[in-house]
Amino acid sequence: MKWKDGISLLVPTQNSEQTVELCLRSFAEFPDEMIIVDNGSTDRTKEIVLDTIRELPNARFFDCPELKDLYHNRQYAFEHSNFGWVMRIDSDYVAYTSGSHNICRLRERVLSTPKGLRPVALSVRQLTLFKDIRHIGIPREKRAKGAGKYVQGPLESLPARIVQRYPGMRFQRNGRWEGVRFQKWLKHITIDDIYWFHCALKSDRDYLFRSERTNWRESGDFKRYPTLESYIREKIRGMYGTDDIDEAAALYVREYIEPYLMEYRPEEWLPYPDLLQEILASGGRL
Known part of the structure; x- marks a missing residue:
């Protein structure tokens, strides 16, 4: 062609x-x-x-x-x-x-x-x-x-x-x-x-969502987690000890983003x- x-x-x-x-x-x-x-x-x-x-x-x-x-x-x-x-x-x-x-x-x-x-x-x-x-x-x-x-x-x-x-x-x-x-x-x-x-x-929320997007896709459990947000809501309690996405996102950025910036x-x-x-x-x- x-x-x-x-x-x-x-x-x-x-x-x-x-x-x-x-x-x-x-x-x-x-x-x-x-x-x-x-x-x-x-x-x-x-x-x-x-x-x-x-x-x-x-x-x-x-x-x-x-x-x-x-x-x-x-x-x-x-x-x-x-x-x-x-x-x-x-x-x-x-x-x-x-x-x-x-x-x-x-x-x-x-x-x-x-x-x-x-x-x-x-x-x-x-x-x-x-x-x-x-x-x-x-x-x-x-x-x-x-x-x-x-x-x-x-x-x-x-x-x-x-x-x-x-x-x-x-x-x-x-x-x-x-x-x-x-x-x-x-x-x-x-x-x-x-x-x-x-x-x-x-935003802090966007950084958190980006970090978990591939994990959500690889889980393949889209009946249980039809959206990325539903997956994150399920995971943040164990990961960050909170049910609040914005609080979890702030914790994520504080631990995984900010220490590695100059x-x-x-x-x-x-x-x-x-x-x-x-x-x-x-x-x-x-």
């Missing part, structure tokens, strides 16, 4: 009102098409997306609350895509839009990647902010083994983030993680340059992406 030359950008959204506009605006010039799929937002995310994409002629939005998992979201977006390179991001990524880290430079690198006998998968490093715009994870090598496992260290790499489309390609759950089918068969290349920040600026210093790492710098300059917060 012959696919169009270019890049399809897949953007899943769910309760990401804090970052989704920055994400879409910052990646606007990168892809040939941007496919945004929402699976069940209950905040203002969909409203913000629809307002933002009025200025993005290459963007399409699909409202699909029936999609249960992230890989279902990505597969749905993939099935509506048209170009030979497929890039999956999250709606809390904020890209550089100018300078040496401009996301459009990544576009040039992707489209100039030589074709070979095997499809290519490009891994890309990213820098992740936690809790707010001014904190980053302590490097993993400076922690006890396994400590703060949900807090990414600086400049960690994302496997198979950009994939050259191939027959039989589809998104699926690979153990505890999601990815593309036949991932080990691909030719993997790592790009060390940073083109975006991952702004994991979640202040982010742009002069020691990288300058903030342009849109984040605008927020800081105006005295705003994320």
Whole structure:
């Protein structure tokens, strides 16, 4: 099958009102098409997306609350895509839009990647902010083994983030993680340059839910636990000694997130992406 030359950008959204506009605006010039799929937002995310994409002629939005998992979201977006390179991001990524880290430079690198006998998968490093715009994870090598496992260290790499489309390609759950089918068969290349920040600026409740989402899926007991919240309500008494989700979430963050954070210093790492710098300059917060 012959696919169009270019890049399809897949953007899943769910309760990401804090970052989704920055994400879409910052990646606007990168892809040939941007496919945004929402699976069940209950905040203002969909409203913000629809307002933002009025200025993005290459963007399409699909409202699909029936999609249960992230890989279902990505597969749905993939099935509506048209170009030979497929890039999956999250709606809390904020890209550089100018300078040496401009996301459009990544576009040039992707489209100039030589074709070979095997499809290519490009891994890309990213820098992740936690809790707010001014904190980053302590490097993993400076922690006890396994400590703060949900807090990414600086400049960690994302496997198979950009994939050259191939027959039989589809998104699926690979153990505890999601990815593309036949991932080990691909030719993997790592790009060390940073083109975006991952702004994991979640509420305490969101951090707790994220930590238990995969455990809920792996339990497979959806009759007993039809929703993630029902699973968490069952577990927090034994885990945190309380029946209150917000109290449990605060305890979770205090124990598993905050001890593994440090202040982010742009002069020691990288300058903030342009849109984040605008927020800081105006005295705003994320």
